[in-house]
Amino acid sequence: MTNKKKMLLSIILLEGFVYGGLMYLFHIDFAKHYIVLYYIFQFIFSRYREDNHLIWEEMKMIIQANGMLFLVQVLFNDVLQQNIFDLATLTALIIVFDIILNRTMRVIFRKYVADRVLVIGIGKHANDFVKITRENRFAMMNVLACVDINHVEGFENYHQACRVEDVEVVDYKLLDEVIEKYRINSVMLAIPDSSKSQMQRIIMDLFDKVPIVKYMPRVNGMMTFDSTIADFDGKLVVTSSQTKTHVIGKIIKRIIDIIGGILGVLSLIPLSVIIKVISLKNGDHASIFFTQDRIGKDGKKIRIYKYRSMIPNAEAELERLMKENEDIRIEYLTNKKLVNDPRITKIGHFIRRTSIDEFPQFINVLMGNMSLVGPRPYLFREKEDMSIYYKSVIKCKPGITGMWQAHGRSDLSFKERLVLDDYYYRNWNVWLDLTIVYKTVKSVIFKKGAM
Structure with a gap:
């Protein structure tokens, strides 16, 4: 059993133990039935999974699963005869506990269970990805190095400025060495603007060297999280749904x-x-x-x-500043603001x-x-x-x-x-x-x- 599976099993057992204890404190009957229902809804909403996601998604699943459990309890309350206020309080407490427990366990065990990640690319997308993993420890991803592809054959026109901070940057020719050195088990291809042939080249170089390869796709305005992917007789078809507020x-x-x-x-x-x-x-x-x-x-x-x-006549003052100072004019027209605004x-x-x-x-x-x-x-x-x-x-x-x-x-x-x-x-x-x-x-x- 992997360390990640052990951590998830510990979370499952602790959640059930606390849920049962809270039901006892609230004198709620049918404890065994409720615990079974509790776990059923957690699995329905994909709570206990090994993939990496941010805490916002986990919080959403926790609220959905326990909220649905509460609705079922209310619907069948004529049979169970429980105090609605007690059920609502129990639901609120277990939601808070589940969120705190999951975050705490992932922070404590991050060192042992986090994926050892190698990022291909050193541009803005790579830098943003590294930043997100550093600020969101819940994601269980530890970026150990980034790979510079600027001088790789076939990537001459894919220049990336080195913007990655606080992480080792290695040349692509050292790919095999860095995978072995850091025991990499996950690779993120942060080069969404690369061509199909360029992407295939890197994927083939990674073949059979790491178990998990993820990539940031090249997206346009049609792609949303409502989009679906389907196999159309060997062709990958993406169905885009333009989001409308219901x-x-x-x-x-x-x-x-x-x-x-x-x-x-x-x-x-x-x-x-x-x-x-x-x-x-x-x-x-x-x-x-x-x-x-x-x-x-x-x-x-x-x-x-x-x-x-700002000063009362800020707009007129801006016009004056832009007329008198070319740098100010260019800065404002580019960013629609001034970093050191004298107004x-x-x-x-x-x-x-x-x-x-x-x-x-x-x-x-x-x-x-x-x-x-x-x-x-x-x-x-x-x-x-x-x-x-x-x-x-x-x-x-x-x-x-x-x-x-x-x-x-x-x-x-x-x-x-x-x-x-x-x-x-x-x-x-x-x-x-x-x-x-x-x-x-x-x-x-x-x-x-x-x-």
Whole structure:
């Protein structure tokens, strides 16, 4: 039995032991029947599997499995005669325990069970993959080295800048040696822009040397997580499904927006008083609020609210700066922002760094022209630069936070932000929204890439 199987078996036994103990504490009858049902639903939702995935997916499966178990218990409650409140409390407790247990076990045993991964490629995709595995220890993947393919025969036109940080980079001619040195059991091909012949060349070189070979495919706007793969008499056929928000999904999203909007607007009362007092002490007597027209759903004009973080005549000042300084003009036209923006006020640096400037947009959320999560509310002057992404971005209400805020925040370029907003539209679901909210809060707390 492998170490990974031993870890999963330990998790299975511990979960059953705790579930049975909680039922005893709540004086719930039919304990044996419930434990059997508990395991049935865990397996139905693919809980106990050896493949590598992130904690967000595990949390989703835990909530789905235990939520379904709770519904079954409620449906048959006329027979079982249990207290609904006790069942709900038990379900909530076991969900929390399962999440904590699974993460803790994977962190503790990571050293012994994590796949020993070799990444082929040293470009942006490789660097992003390494970063994700380092920040998400739940995935049980330990990247030990990356392979430079720039000088490999047949890859002369596939140049990759070396961007991988804190990991050994080796030449492709040392492929066999590095596999043996690190006892590699998994390879990730992080070269999605390679041709079919280039990919086949590497796969053949890896043949019979490692048990697991994964690759990042070259994708386009048609590929989503709703896409399916089928064998069509020897031909690999991908069926793409353009994601559409169902009525139930829209209702759930709006309910979450209303609850979040109410809580957010209530927080504006003390926050506005504090910001106004500090602004007055700094000699700034102008309004602490700032309004601006942005592109809303279906391309309609919406007026968004923000705390003012710049001088009152910021737009006119930007025009002046771009006329007088060519570097500033190029930087703004490229990234739609300035890294060291001279227009930001003293308190503006603080409210931007903490993202407090976005809080008044909870008013927009309550009004219904924005959502808690969605694409960035783009400026009308940015419409032309949005190019092909404009059509997909305006399919959603803009959000206070979104994909790009949760994946690098202001560290990303304008094009990268558009790609992530397009991804959000094509792959939206309620769970994605909840994940983005959590990751945004985490980014703000640790001040990573804050604006």
